Amino acid sequence: MQDILALALDNLLSPIILCFVLGLAAALARSDLAFPEAVAKGMSLYLLFAIGFKGGVAVASNGMSGQLGLSLLFGVILSALIPFVAFAILRAMTKLSVTDAAAVAAHYGSISIVTFVAASSVLEAQGITFEGYMVAVAAAMEAPAILSALWLISRKGGGVDQGGHLWREILLNGSIVLLVGAFLIGWITGPEGKAEIDAFITAPFKGVLCLFLLDMGLVAGRGLRQARGEVRGGVLAFGLLMPLIGAGFGLAAAALIGLSLGGAVLMMVLSASASYIAVPAAMRVALPDANPAISLTLALGITFPFNLTIGIPLYLAVATAILGG
Amino acid sequence: MQDILALALDNLLSPIILCFVLGLAAALARSDLAFPEAVAKGMSLYLLFAIGFKGGVAVASNGMSGQLGLSLLFGVILSALIPFVAFAILRAMTKLSVTDAAAVAAHYGSISIVTFVAASSVLEAQGITFEGYMVAVAAAMEAPAILSALWLISRKGGGVDQGGHLWREILLNGSIVLLVGAFLIGWITGPEGKAEIDAFITAPFKGVLCLFLLDMGLVAGRGLRQARGEVRGGVLAFGLLMPLIGAGFGLAAAALIGLSLGGAVLMMVLSASASYIAVPAAMRVALPDANPAISLTLALGITFPFNLTIGIPLYLAVATAILGG
Amino acid sequence: MQDILALALDNLLSPIILCFVLGLAAALARSDLAFPEAVAKGMSLYLLFAIGFKGGVAVASNGMSGQLGLSLLFGVILSALIPFVAFAILRAMTKLSVTDAAAVAAHYGSISIVTFVAASSVLEAQGITFEGYMVAVAAAMEAPAILSALWLISRKGGGVDQGGHLWREILLNGSIVLLVGAFLIGWITGPEGKAEIDAFITAPFKGVLCLFLLDMGLVAGRGLRQARGEVRGGVLAFGLLMPLIGAGFGLAAAALIGLSLGGAVLMMVLSASASYIAVPAAMRVALPDANPAISLTLALGITFPFNLTIGIPLYLAVATAILGG
Amino acid sequence: MEMHAAKRVEIIIEAVMETRLTEALRGAGVSGYTVLPVMGGAGRSGEWSREGQIGRSGMVAVVCLIRPERLDGLLKAAFGVVERHIGVVSISDTQVVRAERF
Amino acid sequence: MEMHAAKRVEIIIEAVMETRLTEALRGAGVSGYTVLPVMGGAGRSGEWSREGQIGRSGMVAVVCLIRPERLDGLLKAAFGVVERHIGVVSISDTQVVRAERF
Amino acid sequence: MEMHAAKRVEIIIEAVMETRLTEALRGAGVSGYTVLPVMGGAGRSGEWSREGQIGRSGMVAVVCLIRPERLDGLLKAAFGVVERHIGVVSISDTQVVRAERF
Ligand SMILES: Nc1ncnc2c1ncn2[C@@H]1O[C@H](COP(=O)(O)O)[C@@H](O)[C@H]1O
Ligand SMILES: Nc1ncnc2c1ncn2[C@@H]1O[C@H](COP(=O)(O)O)[C@@H](O)[C@H]1O
Ligand SMILES: Nc1ncnc2c1ncn2[C@@H]1O[C@H](COP(=O)(O)O)[C@@H](O)[C@H]1O
Ligand code: NA
Numbered sequence A, B, C: 001m002q003d004i005l006a007l008a009l010d011n012l013l014s015p016i017i018l019c020f021v022l023g024l025a026a027a028l029a030r031s032d033l034a035f036p037e038a039v040a041k042g043m044s045l046y047l048l049f050a051i052g053f054k055g056g057v058a059v060a061s062n063g064m065s066g067q068l069g070l071s072l073l074f075g076v077i078l079s080a081l082i083p084f085v086a087f088a089i090l091r092a093m094t095k096l097s098v099t100d101a102a103a104v105a106a107h108y109g110s111i112s113i114v115t116f117v118a119a120s121s122v123l124e125a126q127g128i129t130f131e132g133y134m135v136a137v138a139a140a141m142e143a144p145a146i147l148s149a150l151w152l153i154s155r156k157g158g159g160v161d162q163g164g165h166l167w168r169e170i171l172l173n174g175s176i177v178l179l180v181g182a183f184l185i186g187w188i189t190g191p192e193g194k195a196e197i198d199a200f201i202t203a204p205f206k207g208v209l210c211l212f213l214l215d216m217g218l219v220a221g222r223g224l225r226q227a228r229g230e231v232r233g234g235v236l237a238f239g240l241l242m243p244l245i246g247a248g249f250g251l252a253a254a255a256l257i258g259l260s261l262g263g264a265v266l267m268m269v270l271s272a273s274a275s276y277i278a279v280p281a282a283m284r285v286a287l288p289d290a291n292p293a294i295s296l297t298l299a300l301g302i303t304f305p306f307n308l309t310i311g312i313p314l315y316l317a318v319a320t321a322i323l324g325g
Numbered sequence D, E, F: 001m002e003m004h005a006a007k008r009v010e011i012i013i014e015a016v017m018e019t020r021l022t023e024a025l026r027g028a029g030v031s032g033y034t035v036l037p038v039m040g041g042a043g044r045s046g047e048w049s050r051e052g053q054i055g056r057s058g059m060v061a062v063v064c065l066i067r068p069e070r071l072d073g074l075l076k077a078a079f080g081v082v083e084r085h086i087g088v089v090s091i092s093d094t095q096v097v098r099a100e101r102f
């Protein structure tokens, strides 16, 4: 227990978290500190490439441990299933409309890759290994949740813009393609390929992550400032409760698959986190009547910082207690 | 003496200075070499974050040496005081209007963080240590000069737009917030935090600084080309004289505080340098009638290269002579 | 022979090539993966700076081997000569108009710096040294081809916009200025200067190159998708044939100059590659009636990937066979 | 110089809808348009800014110059896409010189 | 489609004044506007370009579509901010379709 | 507020031609203009996008506000540059407040 608290505190005082807090504080204080859109996008491309590549190299080095297929399958199931749970809770706990509830549910079924990256960093710092292919599981969990949300809506009689290329857009979404592509390149080129570009993708990684989280803090803070009125009461409580429920599902899946401790924590983090890049864009196209401010504020302003600060150490503690160190 | 000349020459032939010269030459020759605004902004965010963080870590490692408070106080006094000196000199030596003179004066009271960074690099290359908190002093010196300039104007009967949020804008200016925030994060996380992101903030730092100075050379060259007519005679002389006067004040303050040799050089550099980011924006808001081309050309086209090439080695030589190696 | 195939395969499976393929595939599949313009430009500035600087340092370290002047001269001659060959082939093999043929010819006389960089990486990985000043030869080969193309047009009675500053624009083109400027700075500051910024220009270089090639794959793929109709038959064949002819000229020149094996391969690569940055801009100004899609698709969509995958190992094999390892 | 009456249609729309809009325009026979970036704005759905964003968030401005007789077709196509979405459409009279282009 | 007359006000103003301008607009009851980036320009105070700049230098273009009757209020609010500053304001007639939005 | 009739000329032109155009404008006595970035577009020469490009590719939009009597001079100067190039020019009626500036 003491260990967990120490770890949580350690985590809270890491440069990564403090950078997010700095961004959040600057935005709430209405500083004009801001990252250009191109710089933010550039950092996110770098992070996706690096994390995908390193995952692929890990698979090339350690082999597949036979569970890649099973993990992907469970990832897809979790992503498709969690929106139903989230939707039911939202309809029970909040006054959100069917459309808004479905849109929020889609975000929570999908994943936040930055939360995943932050969790991997914590694991690495603790010397806890994890399955390299978890990054492929992350990619596989991006999209199914969107399908579930659209199904929920159409079942409730809501209109969904199933425009010709919605599916291509979702499945060939830039972040999925980059993550999976870099994963494959890492897998093909293996440790030799990694040696060639290690100084680029490994050494500066954590520093870039710091600046990226600073920007995310700024964006989250601006969102919170503007949406102050809309996210409160039941909706707010959902943003803190849902990650715990998601993490529970993730832990159960990890136990069924037989993932390592590190892999289980990452599966919990994926299930607990909410998308704020791929799903928002898809929802704007498919559910234009849903209010984007609600989902984004919940995902980025409530659940993301919750996972970053309390969630990750908590999931690690619970996984350690249940699965053993 | 020979040592000083050798150092000055060494400095002149460093990649940093040569990059600035390349940018300047390219712009004066009207090459279309240019950095996108987002890239320039991204590099400046990186430099502010790195320099702030490293300053904070230095304080965490070496303690405060008891003089942080005193140094901050003197920094604020210098920043508030220098504009009065600059204003008097400008009114005596040039035909600038009250408004223009006050605007220029505000730039010279405030500081140029890149000059500060370049000076720290020279000190580090010479193996001269300095107080880590000097970066906090730099942040503290950004704003007071603006207040002095506005007071000068209103005393002369000039109108000042004291619009509601001018003060928040100045004090929560992005570069101040990032510098101070990174300083605090560095202080809190200390050498352990630095170890995590060292490969990002230390190893590539000087290279990024080179590219940034290349861009500053380009911007300065474009400015000089356009403002050729406006900055000459007395105004030009001011741009070369004022840094020497500022450095003198800085040296006096450093001696009073009892700063180390390195700290004294940095205090001289801060006092000698002129702002070209925070103050120009504030002046546009508060003194819209002031001609921005004059201040910017002086600060970036005259004083900045003067400090970079001649100023820094000179201040180091003088400080060594007076305070002892 | 077996060695060559092994090398070719090795090259094909390097992260650099796979990144290009990923970008190409993503664009052809119409993924929305994209780099912001500012990020792409920032990476190209970085690569030009790093390659120029390292070339200059190599000259400072190893001396000039007496052949810089001769190599520059031959570079200029190749760049001026190849467009005539290309033009004749295009007029014989394709139905392109005089204007379009001249525009394409200009692209092939000039050079692709990224192909040059990729070839240097392959040489370095093979432990094959080359003359550091080849980067200056690359810069010298950018512009003469444009002059030849304009002369071709005007001889055929075509109108050329020789607007006042076309020549300044071409010769002071940003990429030439940066490449030559960084080369000079590297030369002046030498290994000491390099030591200061090595962690920036050497360690992460290959990783940045990977991301840059990913973006080039995206741009090439988008171009191919749109120009599908226009580039086929004879024009397409030209895009595969011309690099081989260019490489032949390059090899002959290298043998005459007496370049090392590595230098000869780079001279072949420069002659074989086609410009897609400096020349397209110049052609838009001087030959507005030429269809830019043809040149760009050929240079970036056909010849660039050909050189990257098959060309470089092939040129290395031929040069080794003829000049000896 | 001889000038011809034309319409300038300015459509400010979510960036995610850009491809759908331009496809609809092409479907309506409008083959010329220009897309301008938008930094931020405000409307019934609140204020927003592009700074620091990563996804295809934000809006773009699509400007079409067309002959007056094609306006109805264009608007019909555009509204098919814009209708349920955040955004505004405005139509101004303008003049163009090389009328054969439009 | 039924169209309604409106005004398109385009204000090109220093980027540092953007927030002040949009606050003044909101104060005047104008709740819809779009901010476009500006790359460079020239005027009485000379030429400038955004390239390589770092601070909040440069200008932005703020476009407002409003009902004609609100024009005076908007202009008064805008000029309160723009007056002593570098920049230009132009007002064109335009038409909008969903009039209830403006 | 008193308003004065003016013309708003919008020239969408290849970025490589920007300097030539603005020099021609200055030559014709037009000293005020604003350059807006363009993200992409389509026309007779096909579709294009600025994303991921590196060179001075792409287009820009140059907006000039001028007194009506200066229109002819401006158009002549502009067409000298634009003529053989990709791009479009449109001219709209507009109104400005501080007429002495134009
Ligand atoms: N009256 C208006 N004038 C100019 N732009 C507007 C106006 N109303 C809305 N917009 C733009 O359209 C976006 C969405 O508007 P809305 O659908 O009202 O939230 C805003 O963020 C603005 O960029
Ligand atoms: N006549 C004009 N047409 C279009 N934009 C203008 C005009 N005059 C000024 N501007 C813009 O407003 C900025 C400041 O103008 P000024 O206050 O005249 O220096 C210029 O840099 C241009 O971006
Ligand atoms: N009708 C139009 N409306 C708006 N922009 C256009 C139009 N036609 C062409 N453009 C712009 O001008 C560029 C070149 O057009 P074009 O010369 O027809 O290929 C296009 O990429 C668009 O950005
Ligand atoms: Na989830």
Ligand code: NA
Pocket: B082, B107, B108, B109, B110, B111, B112, B246, B270, B271, B272, B273, B274, B275
């Ligand atoms: Na100062």
Ligand code: NA
Pocket: C082, C107, C108, C109, C110, C111, C112, C246, C270, C271, C272, C273, C274, C275
């Ligand atoms: Na060539």
